[in-house]
Amino acid sequence: MLTLYGSLESGNVYKVRLLLAQLDIPHRRIDVDQVRGEPRSEPFLAINPIGKVPALKLDDGRLLSESGAILFYLAQGSAFWPDDGWEQAQVLRWMFFEQYNHEPYIAVNRYLLRFSKNPEAAAERVAANAVKGEQALETMERHLRDHEWFGAERYSLADIALYAYTHVAHEGGFDLAGFPSVMAWLSRARARPGHIGLMQETSAEAVWRLGE
Numbered sequence: 001m002l003t004l005y006g007s008l009e010s011g012n013v014y015k016v017r018l019l020l021a022q023l024d025i026p027h028r029r030i031d032v033d034q035v036r037g038e039p040r041s042e043p044f045l046a047i048n049p050i051g052k053v054p055a056l057k058l059d060d061g062r063l064l065s066e067s068g069a070i071l072f073y074l075a076q077g078s079a080f081w082p083d084d085g086w087e088q089a090q091v092l093r094w095m096f097f098e099q100y101n102h103e104p105y106i107a108v109n110r111y112l113l114r115f116s117k118n119p120e121a122a123a124e125r126v127a128a129n130a131v132k133g134e135q136a137l138e139t140m141e142r143h144l145r146d147h148e149w150f151g152a153e154r155y156s157l158a159d160i161a162l163y164a165y166t167h168v169a170h171e172g173g174f175d176l177a178g179f180p181s182v183m184a185w186l187s188r189a190r191a192r193p194g195h196i197g198l199m200q201e202t203s204a205e206a207v208w209r210l211g212e
């Protein structure tokens with residue numbers, strides 16, 4: 001059985017959990033929590049030297065990390081990764097956008113405001129990230145004015161990658177009320193078969209703690 005390392009609160013881990021749920025792939029989860037500093041702990045660095053979750057261990061012991069790489073690996077042969085080379089490139093385009101223009105600002109502000117012990121100390125960084133995060137949301141809004149999905153003509157890995165932190169952007173201080181096309185897209189994504197919420201464990205999951 002596949003083993004996923006990461007916590008429920010992590011949007012990057014949620015991307016993988018969402019795809020696993022939508023592909024109906026059973027797995028177990030080992031709770032590795034950023035708030036407890038566990039991704040940078042020696043036991044976890046021995047598993048994933050990059051020191052970040054998510055990480056996925058295959059049945060044969062191979063270890064894959066980076067949410068986009070894991071999504072790509074799991075989605076092979078499924079409807080979430082298109083066959084056409086142009087569409088594949090479009091999906092990657094938005095996944096790279098998520099990693100460079102979106103996650104570093106929206107996810108980081110969510111972390112700083114919701115989970116850090118001293119958010120006041122990060123006020124300047126939060127303010128700078130807010131500007132960049134708004135720009136990412138504006139980009140998404142503009143795209144969605146005449147597209148139903150990101151990347152392909154149907155729901156794909158690009159939508160999963162972008163859904164993860166956009167749907168909790170308010171926790172990072174972003175107001176989605178000014179982005180009606182983004183809100184409509186979030187609703188469409190939520191209506192996809194097999195969708196699970198961020199904090200929703202699936203029945204397929206057994207949860208262990210790191211070190212157990």
Ligand SMILES: N[C@@H](CCC(=O)N[C@@H](CS)C(=O)NCC(=O)O)C(=O)O
Nearest residue numbers: 010012034039052053054066067068
């Ligand atoms: N580019 C990575 C980012 C992963 C990431 O930032 N994970 C966070 C949790 S959401 C983490 O493990 N942080 C631990 C740390 O930086 O110490 C991905 O997409 O998987």
